[in-house]
């Protein structure tokens with residue numbers, strides 16, 4: 001991680017907290033986790049997440065209720081998300097690494113990450129429509 005040395009203590013704490021998560025997490029939920037270990041404010045967590053995003057270390061995706069969920073960029077993870085129950089099932093691999101590599105070489109743009117998500121109904125919800 002190229003910029004790690006220049007992170008502030010709070011940014012490092014947010015990054016460490018995020019790297020311990022197995023799922024993308026909201027800023028609010030991450031704040032609840034971090035607050036148990038140290039004195040940190042919600043606004044500080046939001047600021048740190050935004051800074052880490054601009055450094056290409058952290059990415060966010062929107063959950064079905066519109067809340068931003070954060071994860072590390074190195075976790076290039078995509079999901080099938082159910083519109084009815086909100087459950088997200090991870091795909092076992094990224095389907096577009098070639099596309100990203102191709103774009104990286106053909107457009108004057110430094111690509112940090114991409115998002116790709118599929119929406120519909122999960123198996124239990126198909127069988128029990130509301």
Ligand SMILES: [Zn+2]
Pocket residue numbers: 082083084085086087121122123124125
């Ligand atoms: Zn469902």
Ligand SMILES: [Zn+2]
Pocket residue numbers: 076077078094095096097114116
């Ligand atoms: Zn991907």
